[in-house]
Amino acid sequence: MTDTTPATDAGPEAPARAPITRLWAYARQHLRLLLIGGALSFAGGLVGLVQPLIAMDVIDTLSNGESLTRPLLYLGAVVIVGGALSALGPYLMQIAGQDVVLTVRKQLIGRLVRLQVAEVDRLKPGDLVSRLTSDTNLLRTVASTTVIGGVTDAFMILGGIGLMAWLDPVLFGTTMAMVAMVTVMMLFIMPRIQNATVDSQKALGDMGSLLERIFSAFRTVKASGAEDHETARLEAAATTARDKGVKASFWEALAGVAAFMPVNIAFLLVLGVGGARVASGAMEVGTLIGFLLLLFYLMGPISGLVASLSQLQTGLAAIHRVEEVANLDSEAERPEAAQRESHVAVAEGPAQVGFEDVTFRYAEDLPYVHHGVTFASGGRGLTALVGPSGAGKTTVFSLIERFYPATSGRVTVDGVDVREWPLEDLRGLIGYVEQDAPVLDGSLRENLVMAAQDATDSEIEDVVKTARLTELVEKLPEGLDSRIGYRGTTLSGGERQRVAIARALLRKPRLLLLDEATSQLDAANEASLKQVMLDAAEHTNVIVVAHRLSTVTSADQIVVFDAGLVRAVGTHAELVASDELYRDLAASQLLTAA
Numbered sequence: 014m015t016d017t018t019p020a021t022d023a024g025p026e027a028p029a030r031a032p033i034t035r036l037w038a039y040a041r042q043h044l045r046l047l048l049i050g051g052a053l054s055f056a057g058g059l060v061g062l063v064q065p066l067i068a069m070d071v072i073d074t075l076s077n078g079e080s081l082t083r084p085l086l087y088l089g090a091v092v093i094v095g096g097a098l099s100a101l102g103p104y105l106m107q108i109a110g111q112d113v114v115l116t117v118r119k120q121l122i123g124r125l126v127r128l129q130v131a132e133v134d135r136l137k138p139g140d141l142v143s144r145l146t147s148d149t150n151l152l153r154t155v156a157s158t159t160v161i162g163g164v165t166d167a168f169m170i171l172g173g174i175g176l177m178a179w180l181d182p183v184l185f186g187t188t189m190a191m192v193a194m195v196t197v198m199m200l201f202i203m204p205r206i207q208n209a210t211v212d213s214q215k216a217l218g219d220m221g222s223l224l225e226r227i228f229s230a231f232r233t234v235k236a237s238g239a240e241d242h243e244t245a246r247l248e249a250a251a252t253t254a255r256d257k258g259v260k261a262s263f264w265e266a267l268a269g270v271a272a273f274m275p276v277n278i279a280f281l282l283v284l285g286v287g288g289a290r291v292a293s294g295a296m297e298v299g300t301l302i303g304f305l306l307l308l309f310y311l312m313g314p315i316s317g318l319v320a321s322l323s324q325l326q327t328g329l330a331a332i333h334r335v336e337e338v339a340n341l342d343s344e345a346e347r348p349e350a351a352q353r354e355s356h357v358a359v360a361e362g363p364a365q366v367g368f369e370d371v372t373f374r375y376a377e378d379l380p381y382v383h384h385g386v387t388f389a390s391g392g393r394g395l396t397a398l399v400g401p402s403g404a405g406k407t408t409v410f411s412l413i414e415r416f417y418p419a420t421s422g423r424v425t426v427d428g429v430d431v432r433e434w435p436l437e438d439l440r441g442l443i444g445y446v447e448q449d450a451p452v453l454d455g456s457l458r459e460n461l462v463m464a465a466q467d468a469t470d471s472e473i474e475d476v477v478k479t480a481r482l483t484e485l486v487e488k489l490p491e492g493l494d495s496r497i498g499y500r501g502t503t504l505s506g507g508e509r510q511r512v513a514i515a516r517a518l519l520r521k522p523r524l525l526l527l528d529e530a531t532s533q534l535d536a537a538n539e540a541s542l543k544q545v546m547l548d549a550a551e552h553t554n555v556i557v558v559a560h561r562l563s564t565v566t567s568a569d570q571i572v573v574f575d576a577g578l579v580r581a582v583g584t585h586a587e588l589v590a591s592d593e594l595y596r597d598l599a600a601s602q603l604l605t606a607a
C-alpha cells in the first residue's frame with residue numbers, strides 16, 4: 014500500500030511517470046501486430062507504386078499490337094494484392110490499437126474495482142467512468158496508425174536529411190536552420206495541444222460526474238425543481254469541452270502552418286543561396302536541382318510527422334488521465350497477512366469482535382470520529398449499537414470490514430487484528446447490510462448471489478423465506494429473475510433492506526453487521542425485520558446499528574455510543590436503570606414508535 018496525500022477535488026493525483034513512457038509501455042505489448050500491420054500497409058503502398066508502371070506497359074503493349082494477356086494479368090494481380098495489403102495492414106493496426114485500449118481498460122478495471130474506500134469517498138464516479146470509456150478510446154488511433162506513421166515519416170525525414178548533408182553542406186546548413194525553427198515552434202505548440210486536450214477531457218469527465226450526480230438523486234432533483242439549474246451546469250461542462258476542443262484544434266492548425274512555412278522559406282533560401290553558389294561555380298546545377306527535389310519530397314513526411322505529433326498529444330493527454338487512476342491506492346494485503354496460514358478462516362460458529370482503545374479519523378484533516386472505543390461482542394446473539402446521530406456507530410462496521418484502518422488501537426476478529434487477516438477471509442466471514450440503497454441494478458437473483466456466486470437454488474429459496482421475501486418474489490412478473498432497477502428503484506425501502514439481508518445471509522456469515530435504515534418502516538416490516546435478525550442471531554453473531562426500539566429491546570447486549578466513545582454497555586433493563594443518555598434515547602424511540 015502506498016501513502017497518498019489527499020488530492021484536490023479536481024480528481025486523482027498526477028502520475029509519477031512520463032506519459033510518453035507509459036504510452037510506449039502499453040504499445041510495446043502489441044508491437045508485433047503493429048509492426049506486421051505497418052509493414053503490410055507499407056508493402057501495399059509500394060505495390061500501388063508499381064501500378065502506373067504496369068499501366069505504361071499496357072499502353073506500350075497496345076501500341077505494339079502485342080497480346081495484352083500478360084500485362085493485364087500483372088495489372089490484375091497488382092490491383093488485388095495492393096488492395097488486399099492496403100486493407101489488411103490498417104486493419105491489423107486497428108486491431109493492435111483496440112488491443113492497446115483493452116490492455117489499458119483491463120488495468121483500469123482491476124484498479125477501479127479494488128480502490129480503497131477512502132479513495133472512492135473523494136472521487137467522482139462519473140469522471141472515473143469517462144476515464145475508463147472516453148479517455149482510453151483516444152488511445153486507439155495514437156497507439157496504432159500514429160505511432161507507425163510517425164516513425165515511418167521520421168525515418169524518411171532522417172534519410173532525406175542525410176542525403177542533403179551528403180549533397181551540399183552549405184545548403185544543408187541553411188535547411189537545418191529552418192528545421193531548428195520548426196522544432197522550436199513544435200516544442201512550443203505541442204504541450205499546448207496536450208493541455209487543451211486534457212482540459213477538454215476533464216470537462217467531459219465533469220459532465221459525466223454531473224450526470225451521475227443527477228441520476229443518483231433523480232427524484233430529489235425533480236422534486237426540488239432543479240432541472241434548469243442542473244441542465245445549465247451540464248451544458249456549461251459540454252461547452253467547456255467544446256471550447257477546449259476548439260483550442261486544441263487551433264494549436265493543431267498552427268502546428269501545420271508552423272511546419273509548412275519554414276519548409277517553404279527553406280525552399281526559397283536554398284534556391285537563392287544555391288543559385289548564387291551555382292553562378293559562382295561552387296556548385297553543380299544538378300546538385301541544386303537534386304537538393305530542391307529532396308526538399309519537395311520531404312514536405313509530405315514533414316506534414317505527416319507534425320500531424321502524428323499533434324495526434325500523439327491527444328494520446329498523451331488521455332494517458333495522463335488514465336494513469337492518474339492507475340496510480341490510485343487499491344486495497345492491498347500486508348505481506349504477512351497475504352502469506353498467513355489463516356487457521357481462523359476455517360473456524361466455525363459465531364465470530365468474536367473486539368475493539369481495544371480504537372481511535373479513528375477519516376482523513377488527517379478531519380476530526381477524530383472514535384476517541385478510544387472499547388467493547389467486545391462474541392458468541393451467538395444480538396448486539397445493538399445505539400447513540401446519537403454521528404456518534405460513530407456505522408464507522409464501527411467500516412473498521413471491522415477494514416474499509417479503513419484504525420488510526421490507533423486494535424480492531425480484532427476472533428482475537429486477530431483485522432490488519433493481520435487476509436482481506437478475502439475477513440470479509441468472507443462477514444455479512445454486511447449497508448444503511449442506504451444496498452441493492453444494485455440487475456435481477457433479484459443477481460443481487461442475492463452477489464456475495465455467494467455458487468449458492469444453490471434451495472439455498473436461495475431458504476434465504477428468501479428467512480428474509481420474508483417470498484411474497485415479493487411471487488408478486489414480481491419473472492420472480493427471482495425480474496429486474497429491480499438502478500439502486501433497486503422498483504422496490505420499497507423495506508423490501509430493499511430485506512433483499513440486502515437475504516444477500517448477506519446467503520454468505521452464511523459468522524458475523525452479521527446490519528445497519529438499520531433510519532427511516533421508519535411500517536409495523537409489519539419492522540416485525541419482519543426483527544424476526545429475521547433474531548433468527549440469524551440464533552446461530553451467528555449479529556451486530557446491529559439500532560434505530561428501532563424493537564431491535565434494542567430484543568438485544569442481548571447494547572453498546573451506547575456518544576461522541577466517539579462507548580459510554581455504557583448492558584441490557585435494555587440495565588441501561589434504563591443506569592444510563593441517562595440511554596434512557597433519553599429509549600424515551601424518544603418510544604415516542605416515535607408510539
Ligand SMILES: Nc1ncnc2c1ncn2[C@@H]1O[C@H](COP(=O)(O)OP(=O)(O)OP(=O)(O)O)[C@@H](O)[C@H]1O
Pocket residue numbers: 134375376379382400401402403404405406407408409558
Ligand atoms: N466517509 C466519510 N468521510 C468523512 N467523514 C465521515 C465519513 N463517514 C462518516 N463520517 C463522519 O463520521 C462521523 C460518524 O459517522 P457515523 O456514520 O459512524 O455515525 P453514526 O453514529 O452511524 O450516525 P447515524 O446514526 O446518523 O447513522 C460523522 O460525523 C460523519 O460525518
